[in-house]
Amino acid sequence: MKIILAPMEGVVDHLMRDMLTKVGGFDMCVTEFVRVVEQVLPARTFYRLCPELHHGSKTPNGTPVRVQLLGQYPQWLAENAVRAIELGSYGVDLNFGCPAKTVNKSKGGAVLLQEPETLYQIIKAVRQAVPDEHEVSAKIRLGYEDTSLALENADAITQAGASMLTIHARTKVDGYKPPAYWDWIAKIKQVTDIPIIANGEIWNAKDALKCQQQSQCENIMLGRGALALPNLAMTIKHQAIPMTWEEVKDLLISYSGYEIFGDKGRYYPNRIKQWLGYLKRQFIEADVLFNEIRTMRDSQEIVDHLSSR
Numbered sequence: 001m002k003i004i005l006a007p008m009e010g011v012v013d014h015l016m017r018d019m020l021t022k023v024g025g026f027d028m029c030v031t032e033f034v035r036v037v038e039q040v041l042p043a044r045t046f047y048r049l050c051p052e053l054h055h056g057s058k059t060p061n062g063t064p065v066r067v068q069l070l071g072q073y074p075q076w077l078a079e080n081a082v083r084a085i086e087l088g089s090y091g092v093d094l095n096f097g098c099p100a101k102t103v104n105k106s107k108g109g110a111v112l113l114q115e116p117e118t119l120y121q122i123i124k125a126v127r128q129a130v131p132d133e134h135e136v137s138a139k140i141r142l143g144y145e146d147t148s149l150a151l152e153n154a155d156a157i158t159q160a161g162a163s164m165l166t167i168h169a170r171t172k173v174d175g176y177k178p179p180a181y182w183d184w185i186a187k188i189k190q191v192t193d194i195p196i197i198a199n200g201e202i203w204n205a206k207d208a209l210k211c212q213q214q215s216q217c218e219n220i221m222l223g224r225g226a227l228a229l230p231n232l233a234m235t236i237k238h239q240a241i242p243m244t245w246e247e248v249k250d251l252l253i254s255y256s257g258y259e260i261f262g263d264k265g266r267y268y269p270n271r272i273k274q275w276l277g278y279l280k281r282q283f284i285e286a287d288v289l290f291n292e293i294r295t296m297r298d299s300q301e302i303v304d305h306l307s308s309r
Helices: 014-023 043-049 051-055 074-086 101-105 109-114 116-129 150-159 182-189 205-215 224-228 232-237 245-263 268-279 284-293 299-308
Strands: 003-005 028-035 065-070 092-096 136-143 164-171 196-199 220-222
Touching (some): 014 051, 028 043, 051 065, 074 116, 109 136, 136 150, 164 182, 224 232, 268 284
Parallel strands (some): 028 065, 196 220
């Protein structure tokens, strides 16, 4: 079984990837998307979202990291995919799943699920541009408004030469509302012979097993669930006991060191509050802590409060 850490814009940055892969259980990470329009982006753009490129495209504990691209123009995506590979990315991933309105309005992410031919042309262009030894993967949802094009989209991506496909088992309109329709992934598997990764609504080891059974996929991707329970991958892969709140609190304090060292604390107050928003799904203590620091704006004040509890 392989478990991949999902990209989550503004949440799972290189610091969070470092911490979660140290906790363990992940076989690969995918970055937040690099937005591609009509230019080849400078190296600094890739390094900003994926500093791991400076270290063999691996997190400090050795977990491979893949750069993800988002856009609508096949040739520009292809040229930027080549740039990512030249900088050392562990393959390249293409985002056709992002449900954000601002992204979809500019013809990126899930809106392209209405255009199987565009998906085909993008994957084909990137696959032809990237050397054969590097994987070209993609992430999709079941569709935009409905599932009517789900099979056609998967077939288009397969025929264009993708190496791997991750499927978030909801449409764009579904957003993140439960349930996830894992059985639809099993239907999609009937029209493709490339490896499929199941994603969506996996919060614990029991969910993971149900997902594997209904999707007929051994391999899974974890996003929000890994933020809610940082050792979720270990509980799934190695039957580890779920973390206690005391262990999570130690991670919160460690993360403060990562964030403040990494960006001088500019984003830390917002990031820690975001993370607590996920943690409170599993830990009532996280909700209490969130309310205590909700109005705090100073990084050091938050760290001092965490340390004193």
